[in-house]
Amino acid sequence: MTKFLAVVQSDSLEIELEAATSALEGDHSVGFCTDLSSAIHSMRHDAPDLLLVELSGSRESLDVWQHAIEVHQIACPIIGILDDDAAPSDGLLVEAVRVGFRDFLRRPASAGELAGVIRRVARSRPESGRRGRLLAVASTKGGVGKSTIAINTAVHWAATTNQRVLLVDASLQLGVAASLLDLAPEMTIADVAAMRDRLDATMLREVTTRHESGLHVLSAPPTPADASEVDDTCMSIILGVAKSAFDLVIVDSFPLLDATTLAIFDRAEHVAVVTENVVPTLTGTAAMLKTLDQLDVRRNRRSLILNRFQNCAGSLSATEVTEQLREPVAAVIKYDRRVLEAANLGHPVISTRRWWGVGGAMRKLADELLRRVGSDLSPPVAASDPSATERVESDQVTEQQAVS
Known part of the structure; x- marks a missing residue:
């Protein structure tokens, strides 16, 4: 079974991800957290295969995630979820990649989009850097x-x-x-x-x-x-x-x-x-x-x-x-x-x-x-x-x- 953990605040996004996950071929499940603290607690007990994060569009939120990645040693691939109504700057996306986000999923989330992200992550090699x-x-x-x-x-x-x-x-x-x-x-x-x-x-x-x-x-x-x-x-x-x-x-x-x-x-x-x-x-x-x-x-x-x-x-x-x-x-x-x-x-x-x-x-x-x-x-x-x-x-x- 492939396990996803989604950190989202939007009820509509939660519904979209549940529908997209259930429509995927194979055995997949998705769990939800509303904030970073609860996500860290969840990952300590049951590490997901993929971490989905709703991005707010601010650099401050990326700084918070960078700190969490370094301190709590988050090893699973992190996927940013972008709001289709917003047009994030190229600089923000570059910064997200620098922080540690591996790919992005644009709303409305669909099974096809999610499957594409899974394939790209599976094909990509881990970053050359590794934990000390x-x-x-x-x-x-x-x-x-x-x-x-x-x-x-x-x-x-x-x-x-x-x-x-x-x-x-x-x-x-x-x-x-x-x-x-x-x-x-x-x-x-x-x-x-x-x-x-x-x-x-x-x-x-x-x-x-x-x-x-x-x-x-x-x-x-x-x-x-x-x-x-x-x-x-x-x-x-x-x-x-x-x-x-x-x-x-x-x-x-x-x-x-x-x-x-x-x-x-x-x-x-x-x-x-x-x-x-x-x-x-x-x-x-x-x-x-x-x-x-x-x-x-x-x-x-x-x-x-x-x-x-x-x-x-x-x-x-x-x-x-x-x-x-x-x-x-x-x-x-x-x-x-x-x-x-x-x-x-x-x-x-x-x-x-x-x-x-x-x-x-x-x-x-x-x-x-x-x-x-x-x-x-x-x-x-x-x-x-x-x-x-x-x-x-x-x-x-x-x-x-x-x-x-």
Whole structure:
């Protein structure tokens, strides 16, 4: 069955669409909503194959739909319905196409007109642009290197792919991304929250801070008081727009399982859970993994990262961590004081030219997370040093021995 959802205010148009749908060959149905809000609610529960929208002829109404398309990730084709008595300007139609309308149906709506629209939409290819992919980096306590993993991964993606990459510092109370990247942002996520009702992809790209690697950064608020303005609804809106503005989005989340963090998980294609080989930390990690199970973020959508790993007397091995959490460890990053030195200098350790040690391990992890998040593009292999690949592979074997 082909399902249509029509957003109309006119009773006569509703009658026309019902008649046109019933006259179509095949199995078709049409449902009706009177406004955008009810349409969004309906689509959350039962996504239509085609969305029909009565156009008022004003640019303001198109702005509203553009915002809805970006924030609520409307993926089905949208067809504008034009009043036969009105003569919309070419500029308005061009603007509607730019916003995301795929075709137009002129009143009075007929089965023939509707069938023609269906055929054209079926023949046309989806737009070349696609929704961005989001990686959430999470932990249940501070100090385990969650922000270090998020920032280094984001810098690596920005430097080694041709995709637009955004780092969102959603560690609202304790955000350190700007400091670790030696940036002085003019606007933060708190400023974006204040403009959420008019936020769109273009605006978001303009307010982010650019790092020398090409990475865009949306920094955390400067004070905890400013952070209080960013709730779960606001975060969901910001990330929805972010996924329409950027190809890859990395979110450094706050180390707490609250409503805002759950909103981040809901938007994420993949979740990287960072922990240490310390029993109290692992206890919190176990609780987070259980919560992810309840949220249907299964193992294929998450990676467990054992960071700051130290193989000393009394510490747990990677194998013991796996056994305790009943979850495979995807990567082991050993403790290295050079990470602290890089943080103090504001230069991510992944930017160093070393192909071994913590830099190589971070690059391997970033490449693996890029694969898992579902990106179509893989980072190119640097080949300036013919023996580099051998050294990387050798170091990776050493890193993974603890896991196997």
